[in-house]
């Protein structure tokens with residue numbers, strides 16, 4: 001299998017797909033900027049459009065990962081220079097309060113907005129369906145438990161796998177890709193130890209609370225690369241849709257290596273990567289870089305339709321300035 005890259009990859013894949021496949025997209029549920037719009041709205045829209053141009057009907061089922069177990073903010077020696085030597089600054093997104101002040105958590109605030117943005121696809125392609133899944137709910141699946149335990153127990157094994165499949169630089173330390181969140185103070189800093197029979201223990205560096213219990217008794221942070229394999233296997237994903245920055249990090253080869261090492265019977269999905277959205281400062285648009293802007297979805301779809309490059313700048317004319325959160329319509 002090869003990666004399907006940008007617009008040309010999309011056209012090729014549209015020819016290949018039946019229209020009934022399960023497609024995965026994932027998001028950190030704490031915002032919705034133009035980079036998110038690219039993978040969540042623009043590329044799904046264009047994939048449906050070009051599939052139907054081939055005389056097929058778009059009936060895709062989109063499995064939408066609400067990544068509430070990811071780090072609240074990335075921390076580490078240098079998160080850009082060494083992207084695999086990272087850990088959460090404080091906690092997982094699961095425990096981040098709503099900065100708008102109106103909901104129980106930031107996830108509760110953003111999930112309905114994310115859902116509405118995607119559901120807009122149905123206005124044009126009525127046959128598509130959606131399954132919105134918070135990653136924290138995957139803990140009930142035995143494969144998720146098994147992979148999470150392995151991630152906690154042997155992070156070096158994962159670093160070796162990632163290193164062998166990426167051109168990015170790595171350090172020997174710190175190396176950790178998952179851990180429990182303190183049940184008492186909700187911080188991520190501490191020691192998680194794995195025993196047999198799905199039992200773990202937690203000792204908090206911040207409040208010194210200790211607890212031992214079943215893996216299902218805790219909440220976690222979990223790096224998205226191993227967590228990705230859990231989702232591919234559990235939902236039998238046929239196609240993954242991701243931003244081009246994932247391709248640059250080596251994710252095409254890394255995902256294949258994860259399948260081979262931890263779940264060789266998992267079917268390798270088609271992997272479609274979108275162009276990376278750059279902010280006007282020329283940097284990748286990202287909430288952690290504080291350079292996000294919202295796209296005017298109709299204009300953005302038009303700009304991306306036929307665009308064959310790997311990076312696209314969100315120019316002034318594509319920015320949505322007058323955002324009315326309740327108006328989610330973008331049918332073109």
Ligand SMILES: [Zn+2]
Nearest residue numbers: 098102103109
């Ligand atoms: Zn809210």
Ligand SMILES: [Zn+2]
Nearest residue numbers: 182185204207
């Ligand atoms: Zn604590």
